[in-house]
Amino acid sequence: MYYEHQGPRCRCPHGAQCSGVPPYGGLAAAALNSRVRPFPMDAATEAQLRGVGVVTRGLDAKIVTLLSCVHAVLPSPPVVSSHADLSASLLTPPLDGGDRISDLPDKILRDIVSRLPVKDGARTAALSCRWRGVWRSTPLVLIDTDLLPVGSGSGLQVACADAAHQVASAVSCILHAHPGPFRCVHLIGSYLGQYPEVLAFWLQLLAAKGVQDLVLVNRPWPLDMPLPRTLFDMATLTRLYLGVFKFPDTTGIRRAVAFPYLRELGLCWVAMLRPEDMDFILARSPVLEILCIQGNMLVNHLDLVSRSLRCVQIIEGVDLNITVKYAPHLERLIIWSSFIQDDLPRLVKIGHAPALSVIGYLEPERHALEIRNTVIKAGTRASPYTMVPSVKILGLRVYFAIRDNAKMLPSFLRCFPNVETLHLESKETYQPTGKLSYKFWQEVGPIKCVQSHIKLMVFYGFRGERGELSFLKYFLESAPMLAKLVIIYNKRSFTSLTEVNSKVQPLFAAKWASQDCSLLLLESAFQEGEDKWLLNFKTGSDFSTRDPFACAAALGGCHF
Numbered sequence: 001m002y003y004e005h006q007g008p009r010c011r012c013p014h015g016a017q018c019s020g021v022p023p024y025g026g027l028a029a030a031a032l033n034s035r036v037r038p039f040p041m042d043a044a045t046e047a048q049l050r051g052v053g054v055v056t057r058g059l060d061a062k063i064v065t066l067l068s069c070v071h072a073v074l075p076s077p078p079v080v081s082s083h084a085d086l087s088a089s090l091l092t093p094p095l096d097g098g099d100r101i102s103d104l105p106d107k108i109l110r111d112i113v114s115r116l117p118v119k120d121g122a123r124t125a126a127l128s129c130r131w132r133g134v135w136r137s138t139p140l141v142l143i144d145t146d147l148l149p150v151g152s153g154s155g156l157q158v159a160c161a162d163a164a165h166q167v168a169s170a171v172s173c174i175l176h177a178h179p180g181p182f183r184c185v186h187l188i189g190s191y192l193g194q195y196p197e198v199l200a201f202w203l204q205l206l207a208a209k210g211v212q213d214l215v216l217v218n219r220p221w222p223l224d225m226p227l228p229r230t231l232f233d234m235a236t237l238t239r240l241y242l243g244v245f246k247f248p249d250t251t252g253i254r255r256a257v258a259f260p261y262l263r264e265l266g267l268c269w270v271a272m273l274r275p276e277d278m279d280f281i282l283a284r285s286p287v288l289e290i291l292c293i294q295g296n297m298l299v300n301h302l303d304l305v306s307r308s309l310r311c312v313q314i315i316e317g318v319d320l321n322i323t324v325k326y327a328p329h330l331e332r333l334i335i336w337s338s339f340i341q342d343d344l345p346r347l348v349k350i351g352h353a354p355a356l357s358v359i360g361y362l363e364p365e366r367h368a369l370e371i372r373n374t375v376i377k378a379g380t381r382a383s384p385y386t387m388v389p390s391v392k393i394l395g396l397r398v399y400f401a402i403r404d405n406a407k408m409l410p411s412f413l414r415c416f417p418n419v420e421t422l423h424l425e426s427k428e429t430y431q432p433t434g435k436l437s438y439k440f441w442q443e444v445g446p447i448k449c450v451q452s453h454i455k456l457m458v459f460y461g462f463r464g465e466r467g468e469l470s471f472l473k474y475f476l477e478s479a480p481m482l483a484k485l486v487i488i489y490n491k492r493s494f495t496s497l498t499e500v501n502s503k504v505q506p507l508f509a510a511k512w513a514s515q516d517c518s519l520l521l522l523e524s525a526f527q528e529g530e531d532k533w534l535l536n537f538k539t540g541s542d543f544s545t546r547d548p549f550a551c552a553a554a555l556g557g558c559h560f
Contacts, residue, residue: 233257438473
């Protein structure tokens with residue numbers, strides 16, 4: 001065994017120049033900008049509403065936070081640039097004075113135009129008759145933030161109602177002028193509450209002209225901005241993200257309505273009046289693979305019945321009960337963050353999910369785990385009816401200082417006997433109710449995944465408390481397959497490296513079951529309570545990333 005301590009120095013492939021925290025560019029940069037103003041009101045109206053308590057300083061800040069989190073989840077738009085370099089052979093004037101670029105085949109010209117911001121792409125029609133039809137014959141890529149007046153900032157930073165009106169007018173003109181198809185349309189910078197008829201007009205054009213990739217976000221005023229039912233006419237969609245809307249009621253929708261090509265769906269703070277509305281979407285999307293729900297509003301039950309779903313991600317789930325009823329191809333069930341308002345744990349039930357390989361973060365404090373028809377409790381014995389053998393990567397959050405909460409950890413681990421990678425986060429509480437001693441873990445009985453399979457454990461939020469050390473000592477003495485234990489402590493949680501090292505010293509008094517195990521001690525890039533899922537979220541649905549939790553949010557996005 002060997003031990004290595006690392007401070008905040010980054011260990012990613014970027015080398016010594018990396019700061020340890022990934023650069024936030026574009027929308028992500030704006031998402032962390034606290035100066036974003038969500039209210040497109042004139043000063044007099046805002047003052048009047050504040051006077052009667054409709055708009056308060058606290059509400060302003062909360063909506064800023066909400067909008068920022070939504071934008072952090074949105075997929076990145078295609079890369080476009082008006083500053084790309086052309087090949088030197090094309091820039092060199094030909095001897096006959098001709099135009100080499102215009103002589104290129106139509107396919108290459110369309111590829112060039114598709115890489116330009118939409119306003120620059122449209123302007124190419126004025127170059128010559130050769131270019132006149134190129135833009136109209138190129139599948140449209142429309143990012144409304146490219147239409148902002150110079151100096152207006154990003155989509156999150158539009159504070160000027162005049163600028164927003166200009167963008168909305170330009171979007172209307174472009175959608176009307178271009179014959180389609182629309183390959184990618186991101187509309188995130190308009191105050192749609194002011195233009196409900198414009199929104200309906202846009203959706204009609206998008207449906208008629210075959211939009212494929214659509215991201216549509218309402219500046220959250222009002223929060224319950226209704227989406228027109230025209231949404232259900234967009235049969236060409238392959239990816240759809242909606243932010244801060246009220247979902248249209250599906251009652252009475254004709255049976256022929258479907259999304260036959262939709263593979264990815266994101267609902268960010270979208271209010272649904274009935275759980276049947278989500279059932280409708282899943283039933284009418286036969287090839288849907290990725291589902292993201294951020295901040296479920298009104299509906300608190302999610303029943304997963306889908307032959308095609310491969311990944312479900314939940315962010316900021318509020319009082320949300322999740323039941324995997326029938327999902328034969330579901331590989332990932334990821335709950336990045338969840339909240340309960342009445343101290344009653346919400347159901348996470350695993351039914352038919354034979355392909356499930358990644359699940360987390362499960363929290364005994366907030367989740368009542370049920371496998372098939374058995375509710376898992378402290379002391380539940382392992383049986384074929386209480387196990388999910390397909391899971392290889394598991395994420396758990398535990399309060400080691402709350403005795404009854406920590407007692408659930410062995411039972412949860414027994415449900416997943418073939419786990420090879422365990423991500424375990426120790427949560428801090430200001431109301432401790434007793435810590436489990438080392439004797440409890442000695443008497444806990446066999447846990448198959450610990451004794452036979454776990455090769456990597458990442459322990460987040462280490463504070464050196466007795467309950468944490470008791471568990472870690474037991475784990476090191478019981479896991480013969482363990483190759484690496486990574487212990488991560490929160491930023492500034494210790495005053496010195498000497499203090500950190502003294503906290504882990506008791507672990508070396510244990511008799512490690514694996515002589516080849518290494519222990520790596522790292523400082524997180526985040527303090528206690530800071531949201532880390534912002535850095536991990538997009539890895540959740542990236543199937544080329546085997547372990548979505550190992551994007552190491554605690555390390556600022558760099559792998560250990």
